[in-house]
Amino acid sequence: MGTDPVDRQRLYFANHTSNLDAAVLWACLPPFLREKTRPVAAKDYWTGSALRRWLANEIFRALLIERRKVTAENNPLREMVAVLDAGESLIIFPEGGRFPGPEPQQFKPGLFHLAKDRPEVELVPVYLENLNRILPKGQILPVPLLGSITVGQPLWLEQGEAKVAFLDRAREAVWSLRLA
Amino acid sequence: MKPRFDAETAILVAGVVAVLLMASITGWILSRRAGGVAYQSTIANLNARIRAWWMMVAIFLFAMLSGGLGSVVLFALTSFLALREFVTMTPTKLGDHGTLLWVFFVITPIQYALVALQWYGLFSIFIPVYAFLFVPLRSVLSGDCERFLERTATIQWALMVCVYCVSHAPALMTLQIPAFEGQNGKLLFYFVLVVQASDVFQYIWGKLLGKHKIAPTVSPNKTLEGFLGGVVMATLLGTALWWATPFTPWQAAAMSLLIALMGFVGGLVMSAIKRDRGVKDYGTLIEGHGGVMDRIDSLCFSAPVFFHITRYFFT
Numbered sequence: 001m002g003t004d005p006v007d008r009q010r011l012y013f014a015n016h017t018s019n020l021d022a023a024v025l026w027a028c029l030p031p032f033l034r035e036k037t038r039p040v041a042a043k044d045y046w047t048g049s050a051l052r053r054w055l056a057n058e059i060f061r062a063l064l065i066e067r068r069k070v071t072a073e074n075n076p077l078r079e080m081v082a083v084l085d086a087g088e089s090l091i092i093f094p095e096g097g098r099f100p101g102p103e104p105q106q107f108k109p110g111l112f113h114l115a116k117d118r119p120e121v122e123l124v125p126v127y128l129e130n131l132n133r134i135l136p137k138g139q140i141l142p143v144p145l146l147g148s149i150t151v152g153q154p155l156w157l158e159q160g161e162a163k164v165a166f167l168d169r170a171r172e173a174v175w176s177l178r179l180a
Numbered sequence: 181m182k183p184r185f186d187a188e189t190a191i192l193v194a195g196v197v198a199v200l201l202m203a204s205i206t207g208w209i210l211s212r213r214a215g216g217v218a219y220q221s222t223i224a225n226l227n228a229r230i231r232a233w234w235m236m237v238a239i240f241l242f243a244m245l246s247g248g249l250g251s252v253v254l255f256a257l258t259s260f261l262a263l264r265e266f267v268t269m270t271p272t273k274l275g276d277h278g279t280l281l282w283v284f285f286v287i288t289p290i291q292y293a294l295v296a297l298q299w300y301g302l303f304s305i306f307i308p309v310y311a312f313l314f315v316p317l318r319s320v321l322s323g324d325c326e327r328f329l330e331r332t333a334t335i336q337w338a339l340m341v342c343v344y345c346v347s348h349a350p351a352l353m354t355l356q357i358p359a360f361e362g363q364n365g366k367l368l369f370y371f372v373l374v375v376q377a378s379d380v381f382q383y384i385w386g387k388l389l390g391k392h393k394i395a396p397t398v399s400p401n402k403t404l405e406g407f408l409g410g411v412v413m414a415t416l417l418g419t420a421l422w423w424a425t426p427f428t429p430w431q432a433a434a435m436s437l438l439i440a441l442m443g444f445v446g447g448l449v450m451s452a453i454k455r456d457r458g459v460k461d462y463g464t465l466i467e468g469h470g471g472v473m474d475r476i477d478s479l480c481f482s483a484p485v486f487f488h489i490t491r492y493f494f495t
Contacts, residue, residue, distance in 0.1 A: 100274070136274050143280040144260075146268040146463060 002153035002180070003124060005030050009089055010122045010154070012037070013111055015104040015174050016093035017132035020142065025091055025126055026060060028149055038083060039091040040076075042067045063090070077113050084118050094170070098137045102129070104174055107167040115157040115166065125152040125170065127177035150177040185245060185365075188424050192369055196237055203230045222387070228468030236466070236475070240372065244365055248353045249296060251368060255350040256292035261472040262342040263288065265462040269453075270334040275324030279315055279335060287311045288343050295347055298354040307344040312336055341450075341480050342473070348483040355487075357494050360426040367490070370425050371439065374418040375482050378440040379447070381417075382410025399451040407444060414440040426494050438489065439482045446481025450474075 014025060022039035029037055043064040046056040056062040063083055065076035080090060092114075094107035115123055127150045135142040152173055157166055207227040215223070243254035267280060287307065294303040316332045352368045360367070386406025394404045418436020422429045450473065454462065463471020 130268065133268075133272070133274075133277075136277055139277055141281055143267075143277060144264050144284055145280075146264055 002151055002177075005033055007033065008122055009084065009087065009120070010037075010124050011084070011089065011111075011114060012091045012124045012126050012151075013094050013107075013170065013174065014091070014126035014128055016095050016098050017100060017102075017128065018098065018135045018137070020131045020135045020147075021093065021098075021128050022060065022062070022091055024128060024131060024147065024149055028151075033089070036087065037089040037091060038063050040065055040080060040093075042097075044068060067096070077110060077117075080110070080114060081117055084114070084121055089121075094167075098132075100132055100137065102132075102178070104171055107171050109163060109167065111170055112157070112163045112166050119157060122154040123156060123170065124154050125173035125177060126150065127152070127174050127180075129178065150180050152177045152180070186363070188363075189366055189369070192366065192373070192421070192424055193241060196373070200230070200234055200237060203233070225468050230468075232466045232468050244369060248350075248365075251350045251353055251365075252292055252296045255346055256288065258472060258476060259288055259292070259343045259346045260284065261465065262346065262462075262476060263338055265471045265473045266338045266342050267335070269457045269459060269462065270338065271327065272331050272334065273324060273326065275322035275326075276319055276331055276335065278322060279318040282314070282318055283311075283335060283339060287314075287339060291343050291347050292350070295351050295354065300351075300354065303347070303351065307339050311339055315339070345480040345484050346476065348487040349479060351487055352490070355491055355495050357426045357490075360494075366424045367426070370418070370421060371483070371486055372479070373421070374414055374436045374439045375443045375479050377417050378410050378414035378443050379478055380410075381413040382406040382444070385409030385413070395448055395451075398448055398455060402448070402451075411437065411440040411444065414443075426490075435486065435489070439486055442482035442485050443478030446478045449481070450477035 012025060014021060022041065026034060026037060026039060039060050039062045041056060041060075041062040041064055043066050046052045046062060046064055056064060063079060065079060066074045067076075070076065080092070083090060092111065094111040095105045096108040096110075099105050111123070114121070128147065129150070130145060130147040133143070134145050134147055155170065155173055161169075207223070207230050210223050211227060239254065243250040263284065267283075272280065291303070291306055294306060315335050316328075319328070319332055319335075349368060349371065352371060353364045355364060355367070357364070357367075382402070383406065385408075386401065386403045389405040389409065390403030392404040393400060394402050394407050415433055415437045418439065419429055419433040422432035425432055425435075427435055450462075454460065461470030462473035465471055466475055469475050
């Protein structure tokens, strides 16, 4: 645990291997933070069935973003910034999808733009372990294995830090938590 | 299989509570003494272990006294938790997902249902025969052949150790022992007491007098002094409690020696697996002890042997 669960505006970013990821991270927050923290999820997947829609909207209050046909109106970044401006925190998975391996893929640039546009928000790296084995992509029923969640120390975009360097640093911040 | 709460059970319960009280007081006194960092951390761990013992004893007694079904449910949950820890540590793959669902949610409950139904014939072969064949059958349907034997064998092992072996403890409740009817709860109590006391005695003797490592490559904390002291003390305890069992004092001595030896071997084998996987404990559920598997490793190996020897000679 690299930071305490305090009432500050935050952007939690984590590796993504399982549909359990957002639920686990969200459930680990104390209730008063959970109320104002929203996971960011793919609209195409989470509107795919009535159950998913219900989970995304009613339970997690997920911010559903467009992955495929991004236009000026539905630009995910603009929607995420709007949520931050409303005073809420976000959970994002900067790999842009679920990947089975333990090591996270290259991060998509969204994290960089959010960090640049809203520099006051704390960026908190989170590493989720073994959740892929509990509920792999494409499976419906979870196997009750043990998983773990490690929260790292907050980081910020440095003055003049380039996009690629920042994204690599952020990714390394997540990946290095496996050793913590 | 409804157990009877008699005077002898009351004495056993009172004895265990008295020993725990003494342990808590000793731990408290030790924690007030000055000492280095290593001393303080050992005592902190000791006190965490004692606190966890109170909890485990409370749960065990509650399950025992709530009737035969209570102990079946308790050991079923124990198996389930141990299985989680064991499988988490092992190299299963996506192709085993369906198999594992069966293992956790179908095979394990069936094994314990067979204990509750007292269906000995199927209880004793269900996992070694049917689950043994079913596991590779289900895994092969996923079409993933990579490390197939390793994955399959690990799941079979997990079932045998965490479920099949452990289920022999509550199965003690189902034995029909002449002149001991309705008293099987004491036999289960006796077994768990001796196997866990053996662990505790080994720990105490090892901490106090341990010098010569008995298996340095497998378990660096186990010493020859701990092993001998623990086994002798557990045998003495098991002999002294013969009145709670269907055994004569000499038979009780032999049985408790057997339980202690099998328990030691079980601890050693489960340590070897941890070493190979590069972990210190199977989990973190029980404060001071590690995981559930760390607490029941000795029970896994002694339960089936104690069950069958009792069944062969006394029923």
